[in-house]
Amino acid sequence: MVRMSAEERRESVIRAATIEFARGGYHGTSTEAIARRVGVSQPYLFRLFPGKKAIFLAAAQRCVEDTIRTFAEASEGLEGEDALHAMGNAYTKVIAERPERLMMQMQMYVAVKAAEEEGDHEFGESVRAGWMRLWDTVHVPLGADVNETTTFMAYGMLVNCLAAMGFPPEHRVWEGLYPSARLKGRLEI
Amino acid sequence: MVRMSAEERRESVIRAATIEFARGGYHGTSTEAIARRVGVSQPYLFRLFPGKKAIFLAAAQRCVEDTIRTFAEASEGLEGEDALHAMGNAYTKVIAERPERLMMQMQMYVAVKAAEEEGDHEFGESVRAGWMRLWDTVHVPLGADVNETTTFMAYGMLVNCLAAMGFPPEHRVWEGLYPSARLKGRLEI
DNA sequence: GTAGTTAGTGATTGAGTACTAACTTACTTG
C-alpha cells in the first residue's frame, strides 16, 4: 500500500475518473471501477469527494482546463494562420495521446441536459463557462474573427465526433480535416 | 388499454426510447422509463425486443435514417449554395422541433467506444455506416467537394454540441453559425 | 361458440451500485 496525501490522492482520482467516465459516461461508470483504477478502496472515494457527481464535475473541469492550456501554449507568440496551424496540430496530438480527454468532453456535453432536468443548474453553467473560456482562448490568436473561431471550433467538434465513433485514422472521413487540406481548400476559393 | 399490433407497438417504443435515451444515454435510461412513456408494462418491452441494447440500436438507426431523409428532402432539386442553405435551414428546424433527435445522435456517438470494449463491434459498425450514408447524402448536393462537405458536417457537429450544452438561441456562440453569416464570411475572403 | 393465436400484465429475482459506519494502520510531533 502506497500512502499519499489526500490532495495527491484526489489528483489520482481525477485522472482515473477521467479515463473511466470518458469510456462509460456518468451513469455507465461505477465508483468501484474508478477506485480500482486508483488502487484504493471504493468507500475511500467518499472521503475525498462528497459524492460521485463531485468526482465527475472535477474530472470535467480538469479536462476543460487542460484543453485550454493546450491551445494557449500552442498559440503562444503566434497569430493568424500560424496560430491556427499550431493549435490544430496540438489538438491532433492530444487526440492521439490523450483520447480520454476528448471523450470526457463529449460525455460532459451530453450530461448537461440530464443534470439540468434533475434541478442541477450548476453543472450546465460550469460547462458553458468552460466552453466560453475555451472559445476566448482561441479567439484572440485567430485574429478575433468570429467566423474564423467558429469554424475552428466546428472542426474540433467534428474531430471529437469522428474519433468517438472510432473511425480509423486512414479512413476517408478525415480527408477534408487536416489543416493543410483546409488551407488548401481556402486558398482555392 | 389500447391494443396494437406488435409492429405498431415497436414503433411506439422506438419513439419513446429516442426521447428517453436522448436525455439519459444508454446507462442513464431505465427500461421502466421507456415502458412508462409508451404506456405499457416494462416486461412487455422484452417481448418486442430481445433486450435493452436492441432498443437502443433501433432508436439510433431510426434517428440516422430520419436525419438522412431530412437532408435528402431539403436538398431535392437543389445544388451548391442553394442546397447548403436549404439543408442548413432544415437542420435548424429539426433542432427546434425535434431536439431529441440531435441528442440521440450524441448519445450514440459516445456509446460506440463502450460497446466496442464490451466486444460489441456491430454497434460501432452500424453507427459508422450510418454516418457515411449521411455524409454521402449531403456530399452530392454540395457539389461533391470534400472540403465543402466536411465543413458542413463540422458545423452540424458544433450545432449539436452547443445545443447539448444548453446555450440559449440568443447567445453569442451561435453568431458565427447561421448560413447567412457563413456565406457572408466566405464572400469577404 | 370454441380453439388457437396474439397482446399484454403482475410478481419476482439476482446482480449491481452509491453511500455509511465502525474500525485499523501508519505517520508526525511534543
Place this chain on the structure above:
DNA sequence: CAAGTAAGTTAGTACTCAATCACTAACTAC
C-alpha cells in the same frame, strides 16, 4: 515513547434495474 491525526479498509444497507416466468385478456378463423 505516547498521543493525536491523517490515510485507508471491511462489512453492510437500502435501492435500482434488466430480465424471466407464469399467467390473463382480447382478437380471429372456422
